[in-house]
Structures are given as C-alpha cells and as structure tokens.
Amino acid sequence: MYIRQTSLFSFKEIIKFQQQSRLELILANIDVSKLANELRKPSNSKGPKGYEPEVFIYSLIAMQVEKIDTIKDLVVKLKENPVLRYCCGFDVLGKVPSESTFSRFLEKLSNSESLEQIFHDLVIKAKELDIIDGEHISIDSTKLDSFEAAKPKKNIVHDGTNPNWGMKKDTNGNNIRWFGWKLHILCDSKSELPLDLLISPASNYDGTMALPLIKQFFENYKDTFKPKYYAMDSAYDLDYVYKTIINEYQGIPIIAYNPRGSYAPPEGLDEAFNPICSGGYKLVYWGKDGNYLKFRCPHALGRCDCPHGMNWCSSSNYGYTLKVNYKENPRYYGYPLRYTDVWKKQYDKRTSVERCFSRLKCYLNLDNVRSKGIKKVKVHAILNCIALISGTIAINTMKSLSKAA
Incomplete structure (x- = not known):
C-alpha cells in the first residue's frame, strides 16, 4: 500500500505561482523579528549602519525557494531582478549587499539558535491549523554532499563535526558512496512535513541517531506532541530503540526487521x-x-x-x-503483531519521510550545499525546511479561505 495525502495541499501547489506571489506567500508566514533583533548591530556601534538583518534572512530563504546555486549568484539575481529585491525587502532602486557581506551574515547566523526556533514556531503553527497531526511520525536520513573536497579516510578527524565517507542503499538495493553529511529528519506522516532534524557526518549509522533525534524533538516541543506510532526502516532495527520508544515515550515502534545475515x-x-x-x-x-x-x-x-x-x-x-x-x-x-494488516498499514506511512526529502530536493535547494562546516550545513537544511513548511501553510490557508468565501 502506498499512502498518499489527499486532504492537504502540498508545497508543490505553491511552486506553480509566479515568483513574486510565491515568495510573498512564503515569507509572509515567517516571523524573523526575534532573530533580526539578535543579529542587529547595537545602536551605539560605530561604522556604517548597513542593511537590516531581515533582508538577509529573507534573501537566504528566497535562495532556497528559487534554487539559486551560490551566494554569488544570489547577489547577481538581486541586482538584476527588482521583483526579487522587492520580495526580500530591499529598496527596488537601491543597492544590495556584496557576496562577502552575505558570507559574514551567514557566519553570524550559524552561531544563533533563533533560526531553529523560527522552524519550530512554524511547525506549531501548522499543527494549530490542523495541517500537522503528529500522531504518526517517520524517521529516516538522506545524503548531503560536502562542499569541502573529499579526503582519504586516514586524513579525516572523527570528532563529529567534519564530513566523511558514507554509504547507503538506493531503492534498487545498490550501494551509494559519498563524502559529506547525513540529514536525519523526524517527519509528520499526515502532512509529510519535517518536525525536527539533526545533521551528522555521513558515516554515522542511522540506527544510532533515532533516539537522539526523538529526545531533541520532545525537548523542543515539550507537551505539544505525543506521537503514537514511530515508523522506521530496517536500519533502525535495534533492540534498545524499540524498548526506549515503548517504555520512555509510551509509543509503538513500527520498524522493519533486519536479519543481519541470518538465514x-x-x-x-x-x-x-x-x-x-x-x-x-x-x-x-x-x-x-x-x-x-x-x-x-x-x-x-x-x-x-x-x-x-x-x-x-x-x-x-x-x-x-x-x-x-x-x-x-x-x-x-511487537504490538500490533509484525506483518499483520494493521502493522503493514502503519509501516506503509513511513514513505512520508521519503516524500519530504523529495520535496526538499526537487522543489527546494537542499541538495545544493555550498557552505563548509556542520553549523552552516544545518542552517542550510533549516532554511529549506522553513520554506517548505511556510509554503505549505500558505497554500492551505489560501485554499481554506477561498472555500469559505
């Protein structure tokens, strides 16, 4: 059974809009005031006043929506496209920041936790609008190639903050090797939207990341969510993962069995x-x-x-x-019994996280990491998740209003 979401409008719908209306709808749902205040220069600081932090944040989100490859290309497009400048909050006839100014802002942004809070606030807003349910969640990872040049294994510092070599099987069972990172996402199966995420070096085994991600999820949202089902593929088939989900989180693990070579x-x-x-x-x-x-x-x-x-x-x-x-x-x-119709129905919902990854890569810019360091890679992933959730909120709100009219 392949579960398809029919009651909600997905992010794909908003991509059909013209650039101006699309960006306006997405950015209108994002409150960046707290982050902007944190990153704004003190009023008594010396030197030129510069640009407001809001325009940088909106520009970086627009970069993901418009699938702009590099900061250099973003600056060029802002200079050439008055519609893009207007949507990002710049003066239509004014100047735009240089590439180096954007890079310095990105460095400050990577050291702030407020961007992540914007992401969490959007998730809560989507739940309040009944877009996100949270009863059934799915967990999986996807590969992200490093912007840094690949290194031999012997030259890699294994401290959890450096990219390294990873391997996964594709849908056909073929091994894929890459140098870089893994993005681990905890996804709502109803809306197919990300609820929380972690970045790790590519060599980290998926199964070991499930409980840290679940723990972070509950810390970030407190009592907002209480999932019943936790669906994962066979990479997460570890005894302690089952027991922790059942005994600590009072959930039901729906995890494919991994025979690990047994006949x-x-x-x-x-x-x-x-x-x-x-x-x-x-x-x-x-x-x-x-x-x-x-x-x-x-x-x-x-x-x-x-x-x-x-x-x-x-x-x-x-x-x-x-x-x-x-x-x-x-x-x-397990309960429900493994491989019964009830179990299979819940496990089939695991594909929601795969469609979440697909939207982040096909309609947004997730697959185009252009920054070095795990902090900046996380910023890149969060910006894409913010755009995905905000766009989904926008299209569902607009459709609801048109139905009510």
Whole structure:
C-alpha cells in the first residue's frame, strides 16, 4: 500500500505561482523579528549602519525557494531582478549587499539558535491549523554532499563535526558512496512535513541517531506532541530503540526487521514472526492482556489437525497457551503483531519521510550545499525546511479561505 495525502495541499501547489506571489506567500508566514533583533548591530556601534538583518534572512530563504546555486549568484539575481529585491525587502532602486557581506551574515547566523526556533514556531503553527497531526511520525536520513573536497579516510578527524565517507542503499538495493553529511529528519506522516532534524557526518549509522533525534524533538516541543506510532526502516532495527520508544515515550515502534545475515527466522517464530508450537504449527493470536500477548494451540481451535493432538503440549482441555510480555522483547513480539494488516498499514506511512526529502530536493535547494562546516550545513537544511513548511501553510490557508468565501 502506498499512502498518499489527499486532504492537504502540498508545497508543490505553491511552486506553480509566479515568483513574486510565491515568495510573498512564503515569507509572509515567517516571523524573523526575534532573530533580526539578535543579529542587529547595537545602536551605539560605530561604522556604517548597513542593511537590516531581515533582508538577509529573507534573501537566504528566497535562495532556497528559487534554487539559486551560490551566494554569488544570489547577489547577481538581486541586482538584476527588482521583483526579487522587492520580495526580500530591499529598496527596488537601491543597492544590495556584496557576496562577502552575505558570507559574514551567514557566519553570524550559524552561531544563533533563533533560526531553529523560527522552524519550530512554524511547525506549531501548522499543527494549530490542523495541517500537522503528529500522531504518526517517520524517521529516516538522506545524503548531503560536502562542499569541502573529499579526503582519504586516514586524513579525516572523527570528532563529529567534519564530513566523511558514507554509504547507503538506493531503492534498487545498490550501494551509494559519498563524502559529506547525513540529514536525519523526524517527519509528520499526515502532512509529510519535517518536525525536527539533526545533521551528522555521513558515516554515522542511522540506527544510532533515532533516539537522539526523538529526545531533541520532545525537548523542543515539550507537551505539544505525543506521537503514537514511530515508523522506521530496517536500519533502525535495534533492540534498545524499540524498548526506549515503548517504555520512555509510551509509543509503538513500527520498524522493519533486519536479519543481519541470518538465514532463518528467530527460534520459535516463522518467517512472518508468528509464534509456532513444538509441532511446527502457527499459534493463534488470542488477544492482548495488559503487557501480555496471548497465543493458543491451533489444534484446540480447529485451525489444524495435529497428529499429536492437544495432549502433546498440554494436559489442559483449553490447549497449549503461550503468553509473552511484548515489552521485554518488542523486536520479536511487537504490538500490533509484525506483518499483520494493521502493522503493514502503519509501516506503509513511513514513505512520508521519503516524500519530504523529495520535496526538499526537487522543489527546494537542499541538495545544493555550498557552505563548509556542520553549523552552516544545518542552517542550510533549516532554511529549506522553513520554506517548505511556510509554503505549505500558505497554500492551505489560501485554499481554506477561498472555500469559505
């Protein structure tokens, strides 16, 4: 099953607008006042007054929306295009900052946490508008190539802040190697919008980043969200990930099983992770009682004709019964049961994070990292996420108003 969002309008709709109206709609939803005040020069500082921080912020967001490759190209387009200048807050007939001025501002921006707060505020606004639900979330990563020249592994400093070599499998199972970073996103499955993100060197294993990302998500939003389902692919199939989601966050992990080279299912289970009896027959699921999952003898229920009968496993007329505390071994005995229709329905929603990445790369500028250092790479990712969420808010608000009119 391939889940498609039908009740919401996606960012793709706003891309059809003309440049001026598109940028105006996106920038109108972004409150940069707090960040601008933080980055504004003190009133008693010496030297030329310069440009207001707002115009730099809007220009950097416009750079992502218009898929402008470099700061140098941004400056050229601002000079040549009065519509772009107007949308970003510059005087239509006035001057624009130089490339070096933009670079200095980007350096200041990378040392501020207020840009991230703008991102979180937009997420909360989208939730208040019922665009974001937050009950079902998906987690995955995508590759980002480094702007820095590739280095041999032996010359890389592994301190968590430098790009390095990574490898992932594409949709066809082929290995892809690159030098750079990974963007880890926690995504809302309803809206297919990012809720939180982390940047790591490319070599970081996806599974180890799930819990830091979830922890950061709850710290950033406090009691705003309480997800029920956490969908992830087999890279996150780690026992401690299941247990932490269940016991600490009271959620339900929906994670694909990773056999890790084994040629048979775990002992006592068949290929679909159904418990089997000593005769090799599939036990029948008989409900959940608190933390316990109950399974009964299929012969006692008339589901099979075991040559040994019921007495082979139990002397009870009820037949053999297996009770499993799923919280003690959630990787094998999850709830809902792995590979049932209910489980598959929730797992299919995991593709929402893949479409989130697709929009960030196809309609925006995520795949075009042009800055060095993990802080600036994070700024680049957040700017793209801000544009994606703001544009989605704008198009849904506009459509709602037109329906109400």
